[in-house]
Amino acid sequence: MRGFLTFSWSPEDPAAVRAAGRLKSAALEDGWTEIERRPACWVGVRGPNPPKSYAPRTGTLVIGDVFAHPDAGSGGADGETDEAFAGWYSRNRWGRYVILFRGSDGALMRVFRDPSGSLAVHGWRARGLQILTSGVADAVVAAAPPKVAFDWDRVRALAERPFDLAGPSPLTGIMTVPPGRLADVDGRSMALWSPEAVAATPTRRAADARRNLRRILDHCVGVLSGRRAIGIEISGGLDSAIVGGALSALGRPVAFALNTRGPHAETDERRYAQEAADLMGAPLSCRARAAVAYSAELFEATAGDPWPSQNGRDLENDLLVAAACLEAGVDALLTGKGGDALFFQMHTPLAFADLWRRGPLRSLLSGQLPGVARWTRTSTWSLIRTARESRRGAADDLPPGKRMQIAAITGGLAYYSACRRSEAVDMIHPLMAQPLLEWALRTPVPDLAPNGRERGLARDVFADRLPASIARRQGKGDYAAYFNQQAAQNLPFLRAYLLDGRLAEERVIDRAFMEARLDEDVLRWQGGASEILAAVSLEAWIRRWDGRRRGA
Template identity: 75%
Template sequence: MRGFVALSWSTDDPVGVRTGRILRELAVAEGWRAIESRDASWVGVRGPNPPGVYSPRTGTLIIGEVFNHPDAVARAAEGDTDLDVATWYSRNRWGRYVILFRCPNGAVRSVFRDPSGSLAVHGWCARGVQIFASSLFEGLIAAAPPDIGFDWDRVRALAERPFDLAGDPPLTGITTVQPGHLGEIGGRSTPVWAAAAIAAAPTRRAAEARFNLRQTLDLCVSALSGRGAVGMEISGGLDSAIVGAALNAAGSPIAFGLNTRGPHAETDERRYALDVAASVGAPLTCRARDEVVYSAELFEATAGDPWPSQNGRDLANDLAVAEACREAGVETLITGKGGDALFFQMHTPLAFADLWWRRPLRSLFSGQLPGVARWTRSSTWSLIQTARRSRQTHPDALPPGKRMQIAAIASGLAYSSTCRRSEVVDMIHPLMAQPLVEWALRTPVPDLVPNGRERGLARDAFADRLPASILARQGKGDYAAYFNQQVAQNLPFLNAYLLDGRLAVARVIDRALMEARLNEDALRWSGGASEILAAVSLEAWVRRWEARRPGV
């Protein structure tokens, strides 16, 4: 997987010197390429499109890609502290990067992770060596084992809300720096960039928001795609079509378009994908997902980082995309991931509640009230009641629809978690870029879904670039029946893995409830595959990390 490792030790500590040498040799054997090697420190990168590294000033090492922010306001940081520099970068630059603030001997005193969170940062100290890495490999853990444990309350919370990735990770003994934070190993974590603070001051009108969206999206897509030909996931949905059109407008060639499908008719979006591919001049490869026999090895293979991987739990798609990209020889895969949160695809009465919060009387006579009622299949009276209750419950908070959007944007961190695809290609998600997220945060939810039109602002902003079939399409592929069938076909493995697993023993999951879900008839009539697969991902993660504990 694309990423970095940074090691440092004291030359006066024989244990640290020896451990540092062992870790360097292991890293090189695993495919990490040294970009800095000193007496007391070593930095390596790896993966498809390995991140670039440069030092803009003494004691500062930036790993990744950094671009000028379209709303940059200052030429240089006002102050020399780590916090001053991190704050300046958060306001005047964007990209996929981390900043290591280092002492003269190469030891890292603090790390800033860019607000998009594209590049992870995990750190610990062991056997005389300080370690920071974006992804972990077995040799690293074995040669310098962290003192790990589990925060079972956090694990339980993830079992209930698997995409709630804000806050502390469920693993103790390793420091994970959160996006937009300046952190230290086992020390303080200072928020430098906060979504709620940006959303607290909406400044855009609908017409301005449409214009700025187009400008900002084109800038982000052009910067992230680089100058060479790229591959792209073309699902047939609105979000990937918008990104593909932006690539086309920027003159970035799409050498490889990929569409995958399951065996059910409702998963087949080839008709729409072909329309998108034709409109941007991209060759399209269509792949059917093969049936997969579940196993512990398959799930645990992507469970080695301090956060459980939700990105690889759809095994059939993960394997299909990885193989297709390997055969095509592409190193960069652009996606439309993150668009549901950015453009507000969520069907919720809160899309009206936010207007009520801003303009209670005018909202009653707006097109938003009947529009959202039609969209959510609710009565106008129930929408008004929901809006009133939300105001009474949280009178001083952000509007409830905006809070929902912030949570949805944060859950997009799952798209950067380890999977088989990321071992083959550099997966880039332009719709999660910092300038676009800030655009969405500053745009009121009612403007994103005017009169209850799902992603209406985005549709209007790119109407002249998109095929008519995409503009007219309201839904998207439905994989619920497909996942239920996949789970039903693997019930013997799932029953043993979950009902006799670590989560059941620790009472993280309700064993009786899970047993009722792991039933072919229940899956056929009530569904539940999503909850089951989320539990499997968490189970695989716990087992992988328990096996790494010393003495196991």
């Protein structure tokens, strides 16, 4: 997986010097490429399109891709303090990067994670070494093992809400730096950028939001794609078609356009994907998923980071896309991931509640009230009641729909978690780029979904770049029956893995309830595979870390 590894030590500590030598050897053998070596610090990178680095000032190293913000101010970075330097970057630069701040001897002191969070930052101390890395590889853990334990309360919370990634880590002993924060290596941190702060200064005019969206999206897609021939994942839905339309408008070459499907008719979106590819002028490769027999090895292979991976639990698609990209020879694959949160696809009465907060009487006369009622299939009276109740117990002045969008954007960090696809190709998610996140956070929810049209603003702005069928389309491919079928075909493994696993042992899941769900008829008629696979991902993560703690 694309990322970085760095560690520092005291040259006066013989044991730490020996530990550093062992870790460096292990890292090089594991596929890391050395980009910097000092008497007290080592830095390596790896993965498809491994991150580049540069030193903008003494004691500071930037790792990753950095671009000028489309709304950047004038002047250069303020180098007076680390906080001022990182703060300037958070306002005037964007990309996929981290900033390392080091002492005069090269010792790691602080780190800043860019607001998009595309490169993770995990840190711990072991054997006299201070380690920071974007991905926790087995070789690194074996050479410098962290002292970890499970926070079972947090594990229980993740079992209930797998995409709630805003809280504390479920694994103690390893520091994880949230996006937009400057952290000391001892774990103390300060927010230099936060979605709440951005959302607190909303764009007042819908016309400005419309005009800015096209400009900012083209900027992000253009710089992330570069001038090389790349691949793009085209699902047949709106979000990937918008990314594809930008590539076409910018004249960027596409070497490989990929669409995947399951065996059920409701998963087959080739018609829409073909129309999007034709509009782009790109050849479309359509691949059918092959059934995969579930195993502990397959799930645990992507479960090695301090947070459980939700990105690799769809095993069939993960394996298929990785193989297809390797076969096509592309080193970067653009996706439409993150678009649901960015453009506001969530079906919720809060899309009206936010307008109510801006002006109750005016909202009653707007098209938003009947529009959201149709969209959510609820009565207008129910919407008004929800809007009135949403003001109670509010922790801040943010409207409830915007608060919901922030949670969805934060949950999108799961798209950066470990998977086989990211081992094979550089996965790039333009719709999760910082300038676009800031645009979405500042745009009021009623403007994002005008008159209750989900992603309505985006549909209007990019209508001239989209096939009419996709611009009008309200739904998307449905994989629920497919996942239920896959779970039913793998029931012997799932029963043994979950019912006799650590989640059941620690009573994180109700064993009797899970046993009842793991039934072929229940899966066929009631579903539930999504929740089952989320539990499998969590179980795989626990078992992987249990094995590491035992030195297995």
